[in-house]
Amino acid sequence: MPVVETRPAINEQELTFKVSSKIQQVLTPAGEVVGAVPNLSGEELVGFYRWMVLGRAYSDQMVAMQRQGKMGTFAPLTGQEATSVGLAAPLETKDWLFASYRENISHLVKGVPLLALMKQWGGYIADNFPAELNAPPFQIVLGSQMHHGVGVAQAIKYNNQPNVVLTVCGDGATSEGDFNEALNFAGVFKAPVVFVVQNNGWAISTPRHYQTAANFIADRGLGFGIPGCVVDGNDLLAVYQVVSEAVARARAGHGPTLIEAITYRLGAHTTADDPTKYRPSTEVERWTKRDPITRLRNFLLNCNMLTKAEDNALHETVKAEIQAAVEAYEALLPPSPDQQFSHLYAELTPRLRQQRADILRDLGLEIVSRNGSQA
């Protein structure tokens, strides 16, 4: 039998970060240009950079609040800012975003307020995400958002609407049945959807190479008849470019694209995780040198699109914006335990009615109905 030469395994490529001909890249980790820069104004580029800075500061703030007992469990996003901004920026207002818990910046770019995100993580369940943004709350059940996205994409197609859907999940979620079913359905029916996988190397403590024996997750698109594309996920310009092209394909009726963005989670999986138990610090150090924010900042400084003084001012305004949201969040009354029953069914089943009554009785609280009046 002839021996077929394969490319090095994905993890090896991630760690050495050789620019393979297959990994789309515009900026090197030092911010030097090695590919075609997308046609964007300086103002737009600085705007994207600001979202990245804001996202990281927000993530740090959320971790701090969780440690102070003011916030629920949170999934830090540090290291993944370029993918999160680059996947959302090409979307138009009426396009849909179905994201997971680590793409909070994508939601911000789509227009979701900081306070809404804080409330969602803080246990305020009701109506935090404005419906007109076409960006439903982030999904925690791995991969299920891909189904929601494909369903909406099919509705768009049936109704001859000009919009597209973008769904995003992690490398671990690609092992879910949902991922495979969603891609198969979208491939067969040419749904106007873009699938982005944030391959951040880990699914909690499970390394990427346990998810698939394929060299690239994007290669799996082939089996569904969907073109796949691999991009340097720490390179905002490259992510923006490939997502823009995939969105244009979907909008023109050419069907879905699978994009794998290779990035890295620099922090813990969540505030309930300790990554030092399962991954070497040398790996984190290597990826710290590929910081997506530093990369874009260097580019902007080199091109005179941003000065150091403007950068400092931008950091200050970001800090103030987050502080204002924190103050609004801290001024809220605590969420009622009653809420968790309020958005499941139009009418609770007898069993759930009983559970709600039991909880409120145990906590010494009164039963409050959906509109706030006593039941």
Ligand SMILES: Cc1ncc(C[n+]2csc(CCOP(=O)(O)OP(=O)(O)O)c2C)c(N)n1
């Ligand atoms: C269906 C399902 N199974 C298991 C979990 C528990 N879980 C939460 S996050 C996670 C790992 C996900 O890894 P990945 O998809 O790579 O996303 P990342 O956390 O790295 O962003 C697991 C197993 C879940 N939320 N949903």
Ligand SMILES: [Mg+2]
């Ligand atoms: Mg992951």
